[in-house]
Amino acid sequence: MILYYHPLSSYCWKALIALYENKTAFEPRLLEDAAVVEAWKTLWPIGKFPVLRDEARDRTIAESSIIVEYLGLHCPGPFRPIPEDxxxxxxxxxxxxxxxxxxxxxxxxxxxxxxxxxxxxxxxxxxxxxxxxxxxxxxxxxxxxxxxxxxxxxxxxxxxxxxxxxxxxxxxxxxxxxxxxxxxxxxxxxxxxxxxxxxxxxxxxxxxxxxxxxx
The missing domain is CATH 1.20.1050.10 (Glutathione S-transferase Yfyf (Class Pi); Chain A, domain 2)
Structure with missing residues (x-):
């Protein structure tokens, strides 16, 4: 898992909280280095963050709520973002x-x-x-x-x-x-x-x- 994010972005915080709650291992990529920014824009040309890249499933996931739900589906752990009920x-x-x-x-x-x-x-x-x-x-x-x-x-x-x-x-x-x-x-x-x-x-x-x- 790779997360492209900015450390002051409120929506990036939303994804980070879920990752930390679930103790999901991921590679953080701060959108400060030019090469990181280029990779991020290639993955998500709309130019919004955060963006999660799941290399194992060859999936690129954007929008913070969707990222959190995706983690709940594909990275089961102690955190359950959406109840079963x-x-x-x-x-x-x-x-x-x-x-x-x-x-x-x-x-x-x-x-x-x-x-x-x-x-x-x-x-x-x-x-x-x-x-x-x-x-x-x-x-x-x-x-x-x-x-x-x-x-x-x-x-x-x-x-x-x-x-x-x-x-x-x-x-x-x-x-x-x-x-x-x-x-x-x-x-x-x-x-x-x-x-x-x-x-x-x-x-x-x-x-x-x-x-x-x-x-």
């Missing part, structure tokens, strides 16, 4: 979508506006809309997750792999911990879990590059 699986996939679409997406829109090239006008209206979406998402998630230990219930799943980077980054941009005690306790559990703690440790050499690193 069909209704429980629907809830996991729904929560995965909620975190990706309503937390990760507006968070990335705000970051994208902050890092626009010099001379390109910023878009305060869209940033305001993204912040409002984050506020709505916090309310929804606080209510939906009431009484749950993890995003979709008692077990750590794909939904938590999505939640960890989404909430960690969003909280830097639109802080939620003081107003949403359930989400605050949940993100603390995520940060204490070794798979995500490892991701957070590994990001440190690059963290200064994040435009909201200091709040």
């Amino acid at each position: 069909a209704d429980a699986a629907i809830e996991v996939r729904l929560m995965d979508r909620l975190f990706d679409n309503y937390v990760m997406t507006p968070m990335q829109a705000i970051v994208g506006d902050r890092i626009r090239p010099e001379g390109v006008a910023r878009d305060p209206y869209s940033v305001g809309e993204a912040r409002r979406m984050l506020g709505k998402a916090y309310v929804l998630l606080e209510e939906r997750m009431a009484g749950r230990r993890w995003a979709a219930g008692d077990d750590f799943t794909l939904a938590d792999c999505a939640a960890a980077p989404a909430l960690f980054y969003a909280d830097r941009i639109e802080p939620m911990r003081s107003g949403f005690p359930g989400l605050a306790a949940y993100i603390e559990r995520l940060e204490a879990r070794e798979s995500f703690a490892r991701v957070l440790r590994e990001k440190e050499p690059w963290w200064h590059m994040f435009p909201f690193a200091n709040g």
Whole structure:
């Protein structure tokens, strides 16, 4: 298994958490070296990451949720990203979508506006809309997750792999911990879990590059 990724990418964190949870052996390839970037673009010309290359099966897998599910199917281990029960699986996939679409997406829109090239006008209206979406998402998630230990219930799943980077980054941009005690306790559990703690440790050499690193 080869993972092409960037150490600050929220979607790459999602795949890394699953790999670490499952204790799956893989070769990390950071998208910094020109040869690595060329290989990645050859495998996935769309130019998005992460990308997982399974040499043993001659498969190239993109999109973080699909990578996590692929690991569950072809690298069985201690981590089960999708429950066997069909209704429980629907809830996991729904929560995965909620975190990706309503937390990760507006968070990335705000970051994208902050890092626009010099001379390109910023878009305060869209940033305001993204912040409002984050506020709505916090309310929804606080209510939906009431009484749950993890995003979709008692077990750590794909939904938590999505939640960890989404909430960690969003909280830097639109802080939620003081107003949403359930989400605050949940993100603390995520940060204490070794798979995500490892991701957070590994990001440190690059963290200064994040435009909201200091709040």
